[in-house]
Amino acid sequence: MRNGFLRGQETSSPGVASPGCGTEVRRCGGVAGAASLWITATPIVPRGELHLGHLAGPYVAADVLARFLRADGESVLFTTGIADHAGSVELRALSTGRTPTDVAYGHGVAIEADLVRARVEFDHIARPRHPGGCSHWVQNVVGRLHAEGIVVPRVRPLPYCEPCGRWLHGVQVAGGCPHCGTPTHAGACRACGRPGEGGDLRDPRCSRCGAGAGLRRVRRLYLLLEPFRADLAAHWGRGGLPSRVAALCEGLAEEGLPDVAVSHPGRWGVPVRVEGFEDQVVDAEFEAVALQLCGHGAGDEPLPGRAVRFHGLGHAFYDAVLLPALLMERGVEPDQTYVTRESYRLAPDGGTGLWALDLLNEFGSDTVRRHVLEISGAERRSGFRPERLERTRQVLDGTWNAWLSTLFADVRAECGGRAPDVAPGGPGWHTELRRLTAAVADLRQAYGVEGFDPRRAVALLDEVVRSVTGFAEAGSYERHRPGRAERHLALISAQLSVASALTSWARPVMPEGADRLAAVLRVPVGRPVGIEALEPPPHGTPVVAPREPVFGF
Known part of the structure; x- marks a missing residue:
């Protein structure tokens, strides 16, 4: 050449x-x-x-x-x-x-x-x-x-x-x-x-x-x-x-x-x-x-x-x-x-009210990046609707951050604020693991050159969070059953492994929140998007919830 x-x-x-x-x-x-x-x-x-x-x-x-x-x-x-x-x-x-x-x-x-x-x-x-x-x-x-x-x-x-x-x-x-x-x-x-x-x-x-x-x-x-x-x-x-x-x-x-x-x-x-x-x-x-x-x-x-x-x-x-x-x-x-x-199609004034700095300061880079990836596309120009950006923030707060807040609270209450010395598990974990394996394979295709589709990537990430939230809710009763404490700790460990995976799986879309989550879990930043990232932090790793939301503002 x-x-x-x-x-x-x-x-x-x-x-x-x-x-x-x-x-x-x-x-x-x-x-x-x-x-x-x-x-x-x-x-x-x-x-x-x-x-x-x-x-x-x-x-x-x-x-x-x-x-x-x-x-x-x-x-x-x-x-x-x-x-x-x-x-x-x-x-x-x-x-x-x-x-x-x-x-x-x-x-x-x-x-x-x-x-x-x-x-x-x-x-x-x-x-x-x-x-x-x-x-x-x-x-x-x-x-x-x-x-x-x-x-x-x-x-x-x-x-x-x-x-x-x-x-x-x-x-x-x-x-x-x-x-x-x-x-x-x-x-x-x-x-x-x-x-x-x-x-x-x-x-x-x-x-x-x-x-x-x-x-x-x-x-x-x-x-x-x-x-x-x-x-x-x-x-x-x-x-x-x-x-x-x-x-x-x-x-x-x-x-x-x-x-x-x-x-x-x-x-x-x-x-x-x-x-x-x-x-x-x-x-x-x-x-x-x-x-x-x-x-x-x-x-x-x-x-x-x-x-x-x-x-x-x-x-x-x-x-x-x-x-x-x-x-x-x-x-x-x-x-x-x-x-x-x-x-986006802009207003005749060139975009008043749509300045990136104002929106980034108000919503954070995670919310703005995720929003433009799931709304814009290859075939047509779409108009900006403020309520959709607000809806994106609500999705992050109501699903991603809500699940992580509950998980961090469980780690603090059940494990003394540290990653438990228990392998990931819980009722239905093997089924959940099969779903996650399929999801990350699809995610790699959506991120890759040949099948690049960031809108699909956002949908897959949401699917992962919704699925693990349902898995956690279904198994939450274990903590109240006599002699089942270890199984509940396995449920927490499973969720920590998914959170750890999201530090790599979600990083192309929302790097600020992914890096913040990596700091909380003390896992390396920038790992490949693969099933190998589905691993909980080492036993005893302090898990301290941040004061601000993990994803977005």
């Missing part, structure tokens, strides 16, 4: 930072070059704070997969980027009287902090504007592709707003999708996934002032995708495509692949270093794809052999078409799986 694309064009000028992924990097285990699996999530646009729609999209789901695989011992690289140069950043700056730099930097820092609070742990977060970041590397890539004839000049119509005196691109121009008619912006349509560049929108208008946009012909740089059609069709034919992405790719394979805009007139973005295009910047959508590659490290490390791309349908074209084409251009045969996770 070659790595030439990641190296870019090694023509760094004296005094210019060499290509790299930037200084804003968090490492959470593993070495980039040693990773066997690469997980990416669509770069986040820093036009505002992180909101619940982001978390309901690719980010929490991708973190679930990364946590599961790491616990299994697989070397994983988990990356994203902050898309500083998205058109909506410039639009927000214009509407608030700030500079785009201030908007991108301030919100970008807040977004990274909120991701940490949500327990979404990336190895790399690539940012183009930070010192030593990706801007220089992106410039080199565009220059090299132009020199090789992959990126070429084309004259095409582009919307222009007379009242604002501005060329319009990305979210700065709104209209009807030329393919399905749905209201959208330039770029990929969120409804059908088809790409557009603005000049083909129906009834285009300026997103800033609302005026109708005229079309002016302008010479820009485009990447030609049609030469990659046969190789891409073979890539798509190997499977791994969600249904809606498969429909998108099949249509493109039949009808022909579009040219992809690489540059547009403007000042906000990475300047193009190609003669004749000095007044243009790299198109934000193309840059967002490059950010994913830059997020790998942009060094001499080989790419991981496999990749899993998490995205919403609005970014599927770039992940499933443009990105593999860029890899193929460098002789890399992509082995990729695609996971579509649609975000």
